Amino acid sequence: MPDTGGVRRPGKMAGMTNPEFRTDLYRGIAGYYDAFRPPYPAELIGDLADRTGADGTRRLLDLACGTGQVSFALRDRFAEIWAVDQEPAMIAVARQKAAAAGEVARWRFVTAGAAQLNAPHQAFSLITIGNAFHRLPRAAVAARIRDWLTPAGHLALIWGGSPADGDAGWQQALRETTKRWQQRTGTAERIPAGYEAERAARPDAEILRAAGLEVIGRFEFAVSTRWTADSIAGYLASTSVLSPVALGESAAGFDQDLRGELHAAEPGGEFRQESAFAYDLARRRPA
Secondary structure, eight states, X not given: OOOSTTOOXXXXXXXXOSOOOXXXXXXXXXXXXXXXXXXXXXXXHHHXXXXXXXXXXXXXXXXXXXXXXXXXXXXXXXXXXXEEESOHHHHHHHHHHHHHTTOGGGEEEEEOOTTTOXXXXXXXXEEEEESXXXXXXHHHHHHHHHHHEEEEEEEEEEEOOOTTXXXXXXXXXHHHHHHHHHHHHTGGGGSOTTHHHHHHHSOHHHHHHHTTEEEEEEEEEEXXXXXXXXXXXXXXXXXXXXXHXXXXXXXXXXXXXXXXXXXXXXXXXXXXXXXXXXXXXXEEOOO
C-alpha cells in the first residue's frame, strides 16, 4: 500500500499522467527498513509459491526489493533469485544477508530502477513487487514485466504491513500525528501531487491488462500484530515521508510527540492490530 503515512495528497487530473517519484525517497533508511518492516505472513508466501508452481527449479525477480523481505521469504522455492532496487544501501543490506546465510552464489543483486533493469527475455517464472508498484512508472514496468516472464509466468503485487491500517484509538492518534508533522515539515511534498488521482483513474488491474497480463485475483491473509512504541517509531523511520532523513532537524521532535500521543491513546504500551496482507496475482497472457 502507498507509503504516504496516511495522508492523502491532492492531485489534478487534467494534463497529469504518470507522476514521477523521487529516486532518493529511501536514501539513508535501509537499516530501519530491514529492522522494522513486518515480515510477510508465512501463509501468504506459501500460498503464492504453491499457486505459481514454485518448485525450487526456477528463477525469481524481486523488483524494488528493499532489503529483501519478499525474496528472502521465497528463496527456498527458487534456484536463482534476482534482487533489484534503485537504492544502493538497500542492495548492500540484502547482499550482506545472503552472504551471512552462505547463499550468494544463487543470488544476483542489481542496483537499478525497475524501468531501467536490463534482464533476459522470458527469464523469470515469478516476478514480485512488495508495497512498491504504486511508486513505479506502472505502464512502462508492466510492459517490461510481460517481456521478462516465462510463457506461464506470474506477477505478484504484495501489499500490507502498515501499523496505521485500522480504526483503533491508537491508530487514529497515529494517523493524526503523522499528518500533522508532514504538514508542519513539508515532507508530504516528497510524494508527487496527483499520483493517487492518476492511480484511481487507471487502477493497477487496468495497467496490467493493457500490458498483456491477465489478472487472476486478490488473495488476502488475516494477521494479528502486537506493536510497541519502538516498533511503530521504527516503522515510520523506514518510510519515505517520516524517516530521519526526510524530517531532518524535526526528527527528534516528531519521535517525542509520536510516543507521547501513542502513550496517551494506549497507556499500557501494547498496540494490537488486526489487519490483512494481500497479493494481487497476474500471469502472462499469450500473444
